[in-house]
Amino acid sequence: MTQIGVLLSGRGSNFLAIADTIERGEIPGARIAAVLSNVAGAPGIHAAQARGLHTATVESRGCKRAEHDAAMLERLRDAGVELVCLAGYMRLLSPGFVDAYPQKILNIHPSLLPAFPGLDAQRQALAYGVRVTGCTVHFVDKELDHGPIVLQRTVPVLDTDDEAALAARILEQEHLAYPEAIARVLSGRYHFAGRRYVLRDAPTMAAGGTH
């Protein structure tokens, strides 16, 4: 069993997609050991509690980054977490946090990185006028939205799109991409070639649209 820790700050729909996929037995060897938030009252935490999962909130407001991260790390370690999944966790990790879980932290971002890192990726994509965007699951390194890419799913931008419509279609793909990426990583059948994540013949869950 690999113990997964999910970090979130809000809605938690990616967390729920991961939890549902695990409950269906579609990510062999995965168990959610803890769901942590840095924001009091995050809906994602309520959803995790409703499922009987172990949760904790460590408020980050007014707290120094290194101190907050140390408190989060303590809870992750207490829960025996081996793989950290950032799922709408709206806070940069300190270098110390990244070092504590080398190549064991994943994040999902609502664009095809390296395009449109940072906040409001969907708005950035619309403003730029790209015809295709999507989502990226990547390992976390010390730079924002930057580490090796596990997988990406594409989403066409429609002429009729506004930010909400585009974000909703990207989110549907996120909910497929994140569980699939976790399954790939837990398979262990990959290596890094420079910053390229190279998969070796692992079975994948999702079909078209994943790259």
Ligand code: GRF
């Ligand atoms: C998602 O769009 C994710 O890509 C970004 O933050 C949003 C979180 O949504 N990092 P949710 O809380 O998982 O519903």
